[in-house]
Amino acid sequence: MVSRAEKERRLKQKARVIWLFGLSGAGKSTLANGLERALLADGFTTHLLDGDNLRSGLNRGLGFSDDDRAENLRRVAEVAKLFVEAGMVVVASFITPLARHRALVREIVGSADYLPVWVDASFETCARRDPKGLYAKAASGAVAQFTGRDSGFEVPEVDEGAWTLRTEEQTPDESLRTLREWVVPHLRCDGTKRA
Amino acid sequence: MVSRAEKERRLKQKARVIWLFGLSGAGKSTLANGLERALLADGFTTHLLDGDNLRSGLNRGLGFSDDDRAENLRRVAEVAKLFVEAGMVVVASFITPLARHRALVREIVGSADYLPVWVDASFETCARRDPKGLYAKAASGAVAQFTGRDSGFEVPEVDEGAWTLRTEEQTPDESLRTLREWVVPHLRCDGTKRA
Numbered sequence: 001m002v003s004r005a006e007k008e009r010r011l012k013q014k015a016r017v018i019w020l021f022g023l024s025g026a027g028k029s030t031l032a033n034g035l036e037r038a039l040l041a042d043g044f045t046t047h048l049l050d051g052d053n054l055r056s057g058l059n060r061g062l063g064f065s066d067d068d069r070a071e072n073l074r075r076v077a078e079v080a081k082l083f084v085e086a087g088m089v090v091v092a093s094f095i096t097p098l099a100r101h102r103a104l105v106r107e108i109v110g111s112a113d114y115l116p117v118w119v120d121a122s123f124e125t126c127a128r129r130d131p132k133g134l135y136a137k138a139a140s141g142a143v144a145q146f147t148g149r150d151s152g153f154e155v156p157e158v159d160e161g162a163w164t165l166r167t168e169e170q171t172p173d174e175s176l177r178t179l180r181e182w183v184v185p186h187l188r189c190d191g192t193k194r195a
Numbered sequence: 196m197v198s199r200a201e202k203e204r205r206l207k208q209k210a211r212v213i214w215l216f217g218l219s220g221a222g223k224s225t226l227a228n229g230l231e232r233a234l235l236a237d238g239f240t241t242h243l244l245d246g247d248n249l250r251s252g253l254n255r256g257l258g259f260s261d262d263d264r265a266e267n268l269r270r271v272a273e274v275a276k277l278f279v280e281a282g283m284v285v286v287a288s289f290i291t292p293l294a295r296h297r298a299l300v301r302e303i304v305g306s307a308d309y310l311p312v313w314v315d316a317s318f319e320t321c322a323r324r325d326p327k328g329l330y331a332k333a334a335s336g337a338v339a340q341f342t343g344r345d346s347g348f349e350v351p352e353v354d355e356g357a358w359t360l361r362t363e364e365q366t367p368d369e370s371l372r373t374l375r376e377w378v379v380p381h382l383r384c385d386g387t388k389r390a
Contacts, residue, residue: 002231036197045240047281048196058273078253079274086242088281
C-alpha cells in the first residue's frame with residue numbers, strides 16, 4: 001500500500017481539512033471558492049466539498065432533520081478523511097449547525113487534521129445578505145427546518161477549538177486574505193514558500 | 196470554482212476510475228496495490244478505494260445483502276466521482292458481483308471516465324488460493340451470502356465493455372504488467388512519457 005505520508009511528500013503538503021461552518025449567508029461558499037483558488041495559486045493540491053456536490057450525489061435522499069443532517073455530515077467527514085489519506089487538502093463548506101455535528105466531524109477526520117473555521121455573521125446580517133433567497137423563503141414559511149429559525153445554530157464554545165472569522169467586520173477580499181494567511185502555514189511541510 | 200479540467204492540467208493526467216471487479220481471490224487487491232504503486236512511479240496522482248477503507252468508515256452498518264451491496268457500491272461510485280472531479284486517478288477494487296451493480300457504477304462515474312476491468316479466475320482457482328480464508332469459512336457455513344455460493348457472481352457480457360484480465364494464465368507480475376500497459380495510455384493527456 002502507498003502510505004498517506006508518501007502521498008503528502010509527493011504533493012509537498014500536509015493533508016488537512018479546513019471546515020468552514022456557520023449560517024447560510026455568512027460567506028462560507030464565497031470564502032471556500034476563493035480559498036481553493038488561492039491555495040491552488042500557492043501550489044497546493046486541493047478539493048472543495050460542499051452541499052452542491054454532495055447533496056445531489058452521495059447524500060441524495062437525506063433531508064434536513066437533525067438526524068439526516070448528522071448522517072449527511074458523517075458521510076462528508078468520511079469522504080474528507082479519504083481525501084486526507086490521498087494526501088489532499090480539503091476545503092469543506094457546510095452549515096454544521098450543532099456542536100454535536102462538529103464533534104462528529106472532528107472525531108471522524110481526527111483532531112490533528114481538522115481545522116474548523118467559524119464563519120461568523122449575525123442572523124440579521126445573513127438575512128439581509130440572503131444570497132440564495134433562503135431567508136425570504138423561510139420568512140414566508142416555504143423552507144422547512146431552516147437553520148436559525150426552526151432549527152438552531154449553536155455558537156461554538158471556546159473548547160471546540162474553532163478559529164473565528166467575523167465577516168461583518170471585513171470586506172470579502174479582506175476576509176479571504178485573513179483566512180488564507182491563517183490556513184497556509186498549517187499546510188506547509190517545511191515552512192518554505194511554495195509555487 | 197476551480198474546474199476539473201484545470202485540476203487535471205495541474206496534475207498532468209486524465210482523471211479516470213479503474214474499477215477492478217471479480218471473485219474474492221481472483222487477485223484484485225494485489226493488482227490494485229501494485230497498480231497504484233506503478234502509477235505513482237509513472238508520475239500519476241492516484242488513490243485506492245477498496246473494502247478496507249470504505250467498509251469501516253463511509254459504509255459502516257451496511258451488510259452483504261444485494262440491496263446493501265448496491266448501496267455500498269453506489270456510495271463508493273459517488274466517492275470515486277468526487278475524486279475524478281478533483282482530477283485524480285482512482286483505483287477501485289470491489290467484487291461488484293451483479294451486472295446491475297456494474298451498471299450503477301458506470302452510470303454514476305460516467306462512461307467516459309469509467310475503465311472496468313474484470314479480474315477473472317475460476318471459482319475453483321479462487322477457492323484454492325483463498326488468500327483471506329473466506330472460501331474455507333464459507334464451506335463451513337460461517338460466512339453468510341458469500342459471493343460464488345449463496346449469492347451469485349454474474350460474468351460480464353461483452354456489451355458491458357469490461358476489459359478482461361485472466362489471472363490464471365499469468366504470474367502476478369505478468370498480470371500487473373499487462374494491466375499497467377493497458378491502463379497508462381488512458382491516463383496520459385498528450386501521449387508523452389511521464390515521470
